[in-house]
Amino acid sequence: MDFNENFILGCSAIGAGLAVIAGIGPGVGQGIAAGHAAAAVGRNPGAIGDIRSTMLLGQAVAETTGLYGLLVAILLLFVKPLLP
Amino acid sequence: MQQGILLSGSDVDFMIHGIFQYSFFGHQVWITTSHVCILIVMLILTGFAIAANRAIVKGSEVPGGFQNVVELIVEKLDGVVDSSMGKAANGYYNYIGTVFIFILFSNISGLLGLRPPTADYGVTLPLALITFAMIRFSKWKYQKPLTIWEDYCSPLPKWLPIWMPINVISNLAVPVSLSLRLFANVLSGTAMMALIYGLLGKFATVWPAALHVYFDLFSGAIQTYVFCMLTMTYISNEIGDGVRR
Numbered sequence: 001m002d003f004n005e006n007f008i009l010g011c012s013a014i015g016a017g018l019a020v021i022a023g024i025g026p027g028v029g030q031g032i033a034a035g036h037a038a039a040a041v042g043r044n045p046g047a048i049g050d051i052r053s054t055m056l057l058g059q060a061v062a063e064t065t066g067l068y069g070l071l072v073a074i075l076l077l078f079v080k081p082l083l084p
Numbered sequence: 085m086q087q088g089i090l091l092s093g094s095d096v097d098f099m100i101h102g103i104f105q106y107s108f109f110g111h112q113v114w115i116t117t118s119h120v121c122i123l124i125v126m127l128i129l130t131g132f133a134i135a136a137n138r139a140i141v142k143g144s145e146v147p148g149g150f151q152n153v154v155e156l157i158v159e160k161l162d163g164v165v166d167s168s169m170g171k172a173a174n175g176y177y178n179y180i181g182t183v184f185i186f187i188l189f190s191n192i193s194g195l196l197g198l199r200p201p202t203a204d205y206g207v208t209l210p211l212a213l214i215t216f217a218m219i220r221f222s223k224w225k226y227q228k229p230l231t232i233w234e235d236y237c238s239p240l241p242k243w244l245p246i247w248m249p250i251n252v253i254s255n256l257a258v259p260v261s262l263s264l265r266l267f268a269n270v271l272s273g274t275a276m277m278a279l280i281y282g283l284l285g286k287f288a289t290v291w292p293a294a295l296h297v298y299f300d301l302f303s304g305a306i307q308t309y310v311f312c313m314l315t316m317t318y319i320s321n322e323i324g325d326g327v328r329r
Contacts, residue, residue, distance in 0.1 A: 053168075053313065060310035064261055067268035074275060078099065 008082050016076040022069025029062040096282035098274045100204060122201040125190055157185075168316045172226070172323050176316070179218065183211065184312050191270055191304025194277070195296060200304075203270040205263065212263035215315045219258065222319050226326035262314060269307045273299035 037055035041048050075081060102114035136154040143151045161181040165173045190202045201207045223232060230242075236252070237245045276299055280288050 056306065057310065057313050057317070060265065060306070060314070063269075064265050067265060067272070070272055071264065071268045074271065 005083060009080070012076045012080060012082055016073035019069045019072040019076065023066045026063045026066035030059045033058050033062065096278055098199070098203075098271075098278035100199070116204075117199055118201055118204040118207065121193065121198040122190070122207065124196075124198060125186070125193055125201060129185065129189060161185075164312070165316060168313065169320045172222075172320060172328075176218075176319065179214075180312050180316060183215075183315070184308055187211070187266070187311055188305060188308040191308060192300050194274065194300040194304075200270050200274060200300075202266055203274045205267050208263040208267040209259070211266070211311075212259040215262060215318070216259040218315070219318050219322055220255075223322040226323045226328055228326075231326070258318060262311065266307055266311055269303060273303050 033055055037051050040051050044051075100116045100118050102116050103120065104115040106113055106115070135150065139149075139151040139154055147155055158181070161184055162173075162177050164184075165177055165180050169176060187202060190200055190207070192200075194200045227235075234242045236248050238247065238251060240247050277292070277295065280292055280295065
């Protein structure tokens with residue numbers, strides 16, 4: 001079966017849109033991490049430096065899955081690997 | 085194929101461009117904008133290093149001016165390494181400091197109008213591979229071979245190495261995730277700025293400065309910190325309570 005290029009590009013755009021739905025997960029996860037960090041600072045304001053660095057590290061690791069989705073979207077939109 | 089994406093697609097441009105092509109043992113190799121940008125970053129950092137070296141060599145007991153700044157930078161970086169690596173920190177000041185300064189300046193070089201070199205996977209993958217090599221090397225330096233074998237068979241006893249492929253894969257995932265994290269973060273910032281400048285045209289005059297502060301300065305600094313913190317965490321995980329051999 002033969003598809004023309006516009007059809008493939010349109011499907012790539014839909015796929016890119018679906019791929020960035022991956023951003024929901026890191027959003028929720030980072031929010032949970034930030035909320036717990038705020039609670040921890042409220043309990044122990046002296047440890048704010050340690051809490052901040054731990055929170056940033058955990059958030060960065062949690063962000064990775066969302067970035068993979070973003071990477072797939074950027075590849076689909078700009079590198080266009082599906083075109084023959 | 086230029087009009088394929090985004091109706092005014094020709095304005096949106098954040099890809100790497102080839103500048104100069106040459107033949108290298110039969111392969112066609114390109115000098116790209118990434119090379120040029122990384123060369124500029126390296127020149128600036130080398131100039132800074134030479135100036136810092138002079139300031140320290142001619143330094144006085146009571147520091148003033150530029151010497152003060154250099155000492156502050158070095159002390160802060162060493163403090164970060166100290167606080168997260170403990171007693172093993174001695175051998176890693178140089179690497180972490182160098183990588184920190186290089187990645188930080190690469191990330192914020194978008195402010196100078198360059199395309200950030202770290203938005204090229206060919207730059208972040210070698211950085212992550214160096215880190216990976218350091219992690220493995222530290223493991224061999226600080227642990228006995230028997231302990232390493234036990235770690236590879238970790239949840240199961242050491243005479244039953246069926247869990248080993250999983251552990252090897254989880255080790256090999258470290259450089260991939262490290263490099264992809266840095267690359268995708270910087271690339272997303274670059275892509276956002278390119279979209280804003282390309283699609284809004286002359287509406288994007290002054291207010292994108294605020295976005296530059298977020299995407300280039302804030303995000304770049306956070307990612308630099310995260311890269312270095314993860315490197316140190318992985319290394320000190322592998323070192324454990326081992327003794328240097």
